[in-house]
Amino acid sequence: MNITIYDIAQKCNVSIATVSRVLNGSTRVSEKTRAKVLQVMKEMGYKPNPFARGLGLDSMKIVGVICTDVADIFYAHAVSLLEDGLRKHHFDVMLSNTGSDTGHNGKYISAMADKHVDAIITIGTPFSSESDVRQLCETARQIPVITINSDYHQPNMYSVVCNEKEGMKMVVAALAAKNCQDILYIYDSLTYSGRHKLDGFRQGIREWRLTEKPELIQQIPRTLEDTEALIDRLAKAAIPFDAIVTSEDIFAVAAQRAALRHGKNIPVIGCNNSILAQCATPTITSLDNKLTSLCNAAVHIVTELTGKEADSVPVRTEFSADLVERESFRR
Amino acid sequence: MNITIYDIAQKCNVSIATVSRVLNGSTRVSEKTRAKVLQVMKEMGYKPNPFARGLGLDSMKIVGVICTDVADIFYAHAVSLLEDGLRKHHFDVMLSNTGSDTGHNGKYISAMADKHVDAIITIGTPFSSESDVRQLCETARQIPVITINSDYHQPNMYSVVCNEKEGMKMVVAALAAKNCQDILYIYDSLTYSGRHKLDGFRQGIREWRLTEKPELIQQIPRTLEDTEALIDRLAKAAIPFDAIVTSEDIFAVAAQRAALRHGKNIPVIGCNNSILAQCATPTITSLDNKLTSLCNAAVHIVTELTGKEADSVPVRTEFSADLVERESFRR
DNA sequence: TTGTAGGCGTTATCAG
DNA sequence: CTGATAACGCCTACAA
Numbered sequence: 001m002n003i004t005i006y007d008i009a010q011k012c013n014v015s016i017a018t019v020s021r022v023l024n025g026s027t028r029v030s031e032k033t034r035a036k037v038l039q040v041m042k043e044m045g046y047k048p049n050p051f052a053r054g055l056g057l058d059s060m061k062i063v064g065v066i067c068t069d070v071a072d073i074f075y076a077h078a079v080s081l082l083e084d085g086l087r088k089h090h091f092d093v094m095l096s097n098t099g100s101d102t103g104h105n106g107k108y109i110s111a112m113a114d115k116h117v118d119a120i121i122t123i124g125t126p127f128s129s130e131s132d133v134r135q136l137c138e139t140a141r142q143i144p145v146i147t148i149n150s151d152y153h154q155p156n157m158y159s160v161v162c163n164e165k166e167g168m169k170m171v172v173a174a175l176a177a178k179n180c181q182d183i184l185y186i187y188d189s190l191t192y193s194g195r196h197k198l199d200g201f202r203q204g205i206r207e208w209r210l211t212e213k214p215e216l217i218q219q220i221p222r223t224l225e226d227t228e229a230l231i232d233r234l235a236k237a238a239i240p241f242d243a244i245v246t247s248e249d250i251f252a253v254a255a256q257r258a259a260l261r262h263g264k265n266i267p268v269i270g271c272n273n274s275i276l277a278q279c280a281t282p283t284i285t286s287l288d289n290k291l292t293s294l295c296n297a298a299v300h301i302v303t304e305l306t307g308k309e310a311d312s313v314p315v316r317t318e319f320s321a322d323l324v325e326r327e328s329f330r331r
Numbered sequence: 332m333n334i335t336i337y338d339i340a341q342k343c344n345v346s347i348a349t350v351s352r353v354l355n356g357s358t359r360v361s362e363k364t365r366a367k368v369l370q371v372m373k374e375m376g377y378k379p380n381p382f383a384r385g386l387g388l389d390s391m392k393i394v395g396v397i398c399t400d401v402a403d404i405f406y407a408h409a410v411s412l413l414e415d416g417l418r419k420h421h422f423d424v425m426l427s428n429t430g431s432d433t434g435h436n437g438k439y440i441s442a443m444a445d446k447h448v449d450a451i452i453t454i455g456t457p458f459s460s461e462s463d464v465r466q467l468c469e470t471a472r473q474i475p476v477i478t479i480n481s482d483y484h485q486p487n488m489y490s491v492v493c494n495e496k497e498g499m500k501m502v503v504a505a506l507a508a509k510n511c512q513d514i515l516y517i518y519d520s521l522t523y524s525g526r527h528k529l530d531g532f533r534q535g536i537r538e539w540r541l542t543e544k545p546e547l548i549q550q551i552p553r554t555l556e557d558t559e560a561l562i563d564r565l566a567k568a569a570i571p572f573d574a575i576v577t578s579e580d581i582f583a584v585a586a587q588r589a590a591l592r593h594g595k596n597i598p599v600i601g602c603n604n605s606i607l608a609q610c611a612t613p614t615i616t617s618l619d620n621k622l623t624s625l626c627n628a629a630v631h632i633v634t635e636l637t638g639k640e641a642d643s644v645p646v647r648t649e650f651s652a653d654l655v656e657r658e659s660f661r662r
Numbered sequence: 663t664t665g666t667a668g669g670c671g672t673t674a675t676c677a678g
Numbered sequence: 679c680t681g682a683t684a685a686c687g688c689c690t691a692c693a694a
Contacts, residue, residue, distance in 0.1 A: 004687055015665045020689060030663060047445045051385035052687030055670045060382070062425075069411060073606070076407030080400060083428050092446065094393075095426045097414050114378045115423065224609055253610045260612075275404070278555055279584045279610040281591075335671055346681045351673060359679060383671030386686045 003046045011040050023048065054116070062092045063302055064112035066105075067123040069097050072222075074248070074272045078123045078148065078291055085299035091118070098125055102189075106135030113139040119302045123148045126191045144305045146298045149289075150192040151316065158305075160297045160317045162289040164193055164271070165200035167321025171245055171269050171287055172204025174323065180243040180267065181210060186230065186255060187247035188222040193289075197247050197271065215239055224254040231258035243267045249276040252284045256328060267329040273322075282327030290319040334377045342371050354379065385447070393423045394633055395443035397436075398454040400428050403553075405579070405603045409454045409479065409622055416630035422449070429456055431520075437466030444470040450633045454479045457522045475636045477629045480524040480620075482647065489636075491628045491648045493620040495524055495602070496531035498652025502576055502600050502618055503535025505654065511574035511598065512541060517561065517586060518578035519553040524620075528578050528602065546570050555585040562589035574598045580607040583615045587659060598660040604653075613658030621650040 005019040012019070014033060021029045022037045029037075040046075054060040063086050067075040083093045094117055098108045105127050112120050120143060127136045133152070139145060140156040151159040175183055185201050187194055198217070205212050216239070220226045227250070234241065235258075243266050244259065246252040252270030257280070259266060270277050273288035297317045304313045336350040343350070345364060352360050353368045360368075371377075385391040394417050398406040414424045425448055429439045436458050443451050451474060458467045464483070470476060471487040482490040506514055516532050518525055529548070536543055547570070551557045558581075565572065566589075574597050575590065577583040583601030588611070590597060601608050604619035628648045635644045 002687090006687080016688080017665060017667095017690080018663085021664090024689080028663065033663085049386075049687050050446055051382050051389070051391070052670090053689080054382035055380070055386055055672095055687080056689050058382070058670080065426075070401060070414065071408045071411035073404055073407065076404065076410075077402045079407075079426070080402035080428060083401065083426055084430075087427070093426045095396075095410070095414055095424045096418075097411060099415075115381055224606075250606070250610070257612055275555075275581070276606070276610050279581070279607050281588055281612045333671090337671080347672085348674085348681060348683090349679085351671095352680085355673080361679060364679085380671050383686090384673080386671080386688090387673045389686080 002049065003044050004049070005046075008037065008040050008044055008046055011044070012037050058116060059118050059306075060092075060116070061090055062094050062115075062117045064094045064096060064115065064117040064120040065123070066096045066098060066108055066112060066120060066125050068125055069099060070095065073250075073274050073276060074291070075123055077274065078295055081292055081295035082121060082123075082299060085296060086302065089299065089303045091302065100189075102126060103129040103132065106132035109139050109145070110135045113142055117143065118306050119144045119146065121146045121148065121298050121302070122150060124150065124191050124193055126150070126189075127152070144302070146301050148294050148298055158301050158313060158315055158317075160294050160301070161192075162294060162319045162321050163196075164287065164289055164321050165196040165203070167271075167287045167289065167323070168197050168200025168245070169204040169207065170321070170323055172201060172208060172210075174329070175243045175245070175267060175269070176204075176208035176210065178243075178267065182213065182216060182241045183210070183243045183245055184234070184241040184255075185217045185245050185247075186227065186251045187217075187219055188251075194247055201245060216241055220251075222248060222250060224250065227251050227254035228258040231255055231262065235262045235264075241266070243269075245269050245271075247271055249274045249284060249286055252277065252286070252328070253280040256280060256282070256284060269323075269329055273324050277324075277326065280328075285326045285329035286324050288322040288324045290321065293319045333380065334375050335380070336377075339368065339371050339375060339377055342375070343368050389447065390449050390637075391423070391447070392421055393425050393446070393448045395425045395427060395446065395448040395451040396454070397427045397429060397439055397443060397451060397456050399431060399456055401426065404581075404605050404607060405622070406454055408605065409626055412623055412626035413452060413454075413630060416627060417633065420630065420634045422633065433457060433520075434460040434463065437463035440470050440476070441466045444473055448474065449637050450475045450477065452477045452479065452629050452633070453481060455481065455522050455524055457481070457520075458483070475633070477632050479625050479629055480522070482523060489632050489644065489646055489648075491625050491632070492523075493622075493625060493650045493652050494527075495618065495620055495652050496527040496534070498602075498618045498620065498654070499528050499531025499576070500535040500538065501652070501654055503532060503539060503541075505660070506574045506576070506598060506600070507535075507539035507541065509574075509598065509660075513544065513547060513572045514541065514574045514576055515565070515572040515586075516548045516576050516578075517558065517582045518548075518550055519582075525578055532576060547572055551582075553579060553581060555581065558582050558585035559589040562586055562593065566593045566595075572597070574600075576600050576602075578602055580605045580615060580617055583608065583617070583659070584611040587611060587613070587615060600654075600660055604655050608655075608657065611659070616657045616660035617655050619653040619655045621652065624650045 249270035277284040580601035608615040
């Protein structure tokens with residue numbers, strides 16, 4: 001149906017082997033025939049069939065990217081960065097959203113593996129249940145798995161993380177230095193990243209000898225409505241807090257708005273340094289978790305691993321977080 | 332390297348043909364052998380090789396999705412919706428970002444076609460240059476192309492649009508009813524969608540006998556900074572305006588903030604009804620362009636087209652826009 | 663430098 | 679109901 005190497009071989013009076021050779025840049029072809037073949041290929045608009053190539057080589061230069069939900073601005077940004085980077089290295093991107101289907105994410109990675117992608121990159125997706133981890137390991141046996149903001153310490157898996165734990169400690173330190181006593185922490189899920197942020201927060205609280213109050217650590221769904229409702233609830237219950245830290249910018253946006261509505265003009269610090277932080281009024285200070293660096297590193301690992309010499313690829317790559325100060329907090 | 336139908340055929344003492352049959356759910360297999368084959372397949376962990384299947388069928392159940400930039404919240408949402416819908420119909424998604432590479436987007440669609448995807452969905456991507464359109468048509472000759480918020484009227488192309496032109500007229504009408512005289516319009520690019528919104532705005536202005544002022548129609552880059560700078564510039568030049576309409580929510584967010592800074596508490600209406608509109612204070616009224624409906628329709632077209640009977644698929648599907656009122660504007 | 667032939671894993675078309 | 683066998687398009691030893 002399409003033009004094949006047979007067609008162009010015939011037209012050039014050579015064998016398909018020769019055509020294949022010029023296609024793969026083999027040096028064992030005379031300049032003359034190479035030129036002719038190239039010429040005819042262009043004339044006929046020949047395009048190699050990726051299926052056929054894939055069958056023999058067991059590779060289609062495709063990388064699977066798995067995230068919770070591209071509609072979320074953070075993951076969207078990550079996917080965009082990964083796509084750009086991978087495309088530069090002639091990899092295509094196959095996208096898969098897991099949704100918040102915790103405990104059943106293994107199936108997504110298995111499904112991706114069945115597609116025979118060359119590598120898989122996951123962003124923040126938790127593989128928490130036992131079966132998840134089993135499927136994850138099984139997959140890694142076949143193809144490399146790069147996890148951004150996760151770390152499973154398994155063979156053929158590579159983790160790229162941002163040290164958000166230290167970042168959160170830094171956040172608490174900055175607030176403590178401003179004499180904040182009762183810091184409200186809002187988060188939604190305990191992914192690898194979520195856990196580390198919470199740990200960092202708690203540790204910061206202890207190090208600065210602030211008292212830990214369970215009612216000031218709140219887990220809620222990641223929506224504006226739930227966040228505003230939470231703040232309303234706390235205000236109604238007269239639970240005091242003099243600063244807000246959140247695991248996601250979107251919480252910070254809503255929390256700040258609700259707090260201001262209650263007359264509380266207090267420091268608010270979000271996380272991810274997304275555009276949302278800049279859309280709020282006042283603009284929101286946010287912990288930058290170096291998404292660009294993380295994605296670049298992940299892409300680099302893929303190219304190394306799929307390249308000729310996959311000699312020394314770091315199993316774990318770590319970046320440090322940064323506090324980006326805006327109106328919602330100044331030292 | 333992997334387990335093939337040969338392996339399982341051998342183990343079952345049947346031919347590969349039989350195995351293939353149970354694999355494809357053919358009825359012409361005895362219950363007994365079917366059960367046995369299924370059993371052995373499970374035991375050995377057999378997974379069909381998609382390359383081989385693709386080679387024969389010339390289809391890998393993959394749909395290419397092309398957008399300008401997934402990092403943009405609107406496109407991100409679209410990609411998310413498409414991915415969900417397509418996955419439900421057992422299609423994988425191959426993602427491609429063009430970037431704002433206007434005039435050279437043809438190459439992205441050609442590249443996608445070379446991958447032998449089953450269909451291509453574009454979101455808002457403009458194919459403006461002559462070579463772009465040529466490549467687009469060439470691609471459509473091979474595989475169906477569904478364009479969301481575009482319309483090229485070419486064979487084998489299907490367009491799914493939201494009537495944002497009427498939407499914008501509605502917006503102007505609502506503002507005119509509130510006695511706004513000098514409406515500032517901010518936009519960035521003249522894609523299909525961008526053109527129609529601008530047209531709708533202009534037409535609305537004329538219909539309501541408001542005077543058209545060139546200085547009140549401003550084209551700027553899609554950033555918060557540029558938007559704020561624009562408002563500052565207009566304020567400095569003492570150019571009067573008593574309402575703001577924008578082609579994207581992000582403009583509305585920044586414009587409203589800057590306007591408030593200048594003491595202008597005026598109606599602001601954005602477009603896309605994204606989360607950004609809800610992050611601003613006051614929350615922003617926005618023209619909802621029915622992204623969910625658009626994406627669902629696109630997915631539906633793909634399934635129809637790739638299904639058995641591709642008899643009657645509408646060449647053009649149109650939805651109407653809705654005004655979602657929030658604090659930045661009330662009737 | 664070039665050609666021949668076998669293999670990659672499935673599907674589909676024949677006969678039986 | 680089942681089994682051979684020919685595509686599908688490309689790559690790559692092995693020969694020439």
